[in-house]
Amino acid sequence: MDDLVRTVDQVERRAGAELAGVDFRRVRMDTEHLRESVALLRAAATDTPTSPSPPAPPGARPELVTIPDTPYDRSLWTDSDDEGLGARDRRAP
Numbered sequence: 001m002d003d004l005v006r007t008v009d010q011v012e013r014r015a016g017a018e019l020a021g022v023d024f025r026r027v028r029m030d031t032e033h034l035r036e037s038v039a040l041l042r043a044a045a046t047d048t049p050t051s052p053s054p055p056a057p058p059g060a061r062p063e064l065v066t067i068p069d070t071p072y073d074r075s076l077w078t079d080s081d082d083e084g085l086g087a088r089d090r091r092a093p
Contacts (some may be wrong), residue, residue, distance in 0.1 A: 001035050
């Protein structure tokens, strides 16, 4: 990451004032975001257990979950509207 930051600095200096405007600000911001992402990944890697579960053997199939064809209990949805469609008792403008 340090090499990337140094390279962006060098390219920005070589490009001159006419090119070192908004475009390089975006590249610099993207570089900083990338640096933060790498730091987060490193932190997450150190928080993981020391003995991760072994990888699945090649060709292993994931466990299947059966989803029933019976309709859901409608009483579960009495307190919600149809998302994106509005309420049943009101009209769209």
